[in-house]
Structure formats: C-alpha cells, structure tokens
Amino acid sequence: xxxxxxxxxxxxxxxxxxxxxxxxxxxxxxxxxxxxxxxxxxxxxxxxxxxxxxxxxxxxxxxxxxxxxxxxxxxxxxxxxxxxxxxxxxxxxxxxxxxxxxxxxxxxxxxxxxxxxxxxxxxxxxxxxxxxxxxxxxxxxxxxxxxxxxxxxxxxxxxxxxxxxxxx
Numbered sequence: 001x002x003x004x005x006x007x008x009x010x011x012x013x014x015x016x017x018x019x020x021x022x023x024x025x026x027x028x029x030x031x032x033x034x035x036x037x038x039x040x041x042x043x044x045x046x047x048x049x050x051x052x053x054x055x056x057x058x059x060x061x062x063x064x065x066x067x068x069x070x071x072x073x074x075x076x077x078x079x080x081x082x083x084x085x086x087x088x089x090x091x092x093x094x095x096x097x098x099x100x101x102x103x104x105x106x107x108x109x110x111x112x113x114x115x116x117x118x119x120x121x122x123x124x125x126x127x128x129x130x131x132x133x134x135x136x137x138x139x140x141x142x143x144x145x146x147x148x149x150x151x152x153x154x155x156x157x158x159x160x161x162x163x164x165x166x167x168x
Contacts (some may be wrong), residue, residue: 071097 075096079088089144122145130136 014144066096066101069097075100 072090072093075093076088079093079096080086084092107126107129110129111121114125114128115121127137128139130140
C-alpha cells in the first residue's frame with residue numbers, strides 16, 4: 001500500500017507559488033495575454049510560448065470577455081478531490097480555471113474546423129481530436145456509454161410511470 005508521501009505530486013519546481021501546480025513550471029498568466037495583445041506570435045519569435053498553440057485562434061481576433069470565477073466552486077471541489085487543500089488559494093483556482101477554459105476553447109475551435117466541412121459539430125469530432133490520447137478517449141467513450149444507459153433508464157422509468165398513472 002503506497003504511503004501518503006508517494007501520492008503527492010512531484011515537487012521538482014519549488015518556485016511555483018501554487019500548491020496544486022507545483023509540478024508545472026511557473027509562468028505568469030499575464031505574460032501570455034500581453035504577448036497576444038501586443039501582436040507577438042509564436043511564428044514571429046521562432047519559439048512557441050507556454051500556453052500557445054501553433055494554430056491561429058479565432059479568439060485572438062474577437063473581443064469576447066468571459067465571466068471569471070464561473071467554475072470556481074466546481075474546481076475547488078475537484079482540486080480537493082485530487083488532494084489539494086479543502087480551501088485552495090484563489091490564485092490557484094483562477095489559474096486552473098484559465099488553463100481549463102483555454103483548453104476547452106481550443107478543443108472546440110479545432111472541432112469546429114473539422115466539422116466545417118460537414119456543416120455541423122458532432123461528438124465524433126471531439127473523439128477524433130483525442131484519438132491519440134488513449135486514457136482520455138477511453139474515459140470519454142465510457143462516459144458516453146453511461147449517458148446512453150441513463151437515457152434508456154429514464155425512458156423506461158417514464159413509460160412505467162405512465163403505465164401506473166393509466167391503471168389508477
């Protein structure tokens with residue numbers, strides 16, 4: 001049985017001020033935003049910056065403001081479930097939220113690019129994007145199968161309720 005010390009994330013980057021992200025090299029979130037706003041791109045500098053992808057993002061050209069802290073409570077619970085403090089630092093939660101929102105936004109834009117040929121966005125577009133990451137793909141397929149089972153169970157339950165209501 002592994003001890004609690006074995007289950008802790010590796011602390012190879014002690015300069016990170018975020019307890020949950022101590023295994024991730026520290027970078028300042030505003031440095032990524034400021035480089036995007038100033039027009040510096042990964043192609044201009046020759047090196048790809050942390051958090052930037054090689055594809056051009058439509059979000060760079062549009063001025064969409066998202067509501068911050070929308071997922072704060074959910075992320076705090078998830079972080080606690082993965083071993084963080086019951087009340088993590090707000091800066092940590094904000095950083096994790098930024099990373100998650102950026103990842104999901106990037107995935108949706110890539111899926112839209114794939115689906116643009118067909119004209120509509122499907123679940124299979126997302127499965128195609130994660131096809132090389134087997135743990136993610138297997139988990140998504142498992143969740144989709146469970147969702148289908150729940151739909152069938154709800155449908156069967158509604159039919160049973162209707163049958164009981166008509167017999168009374």
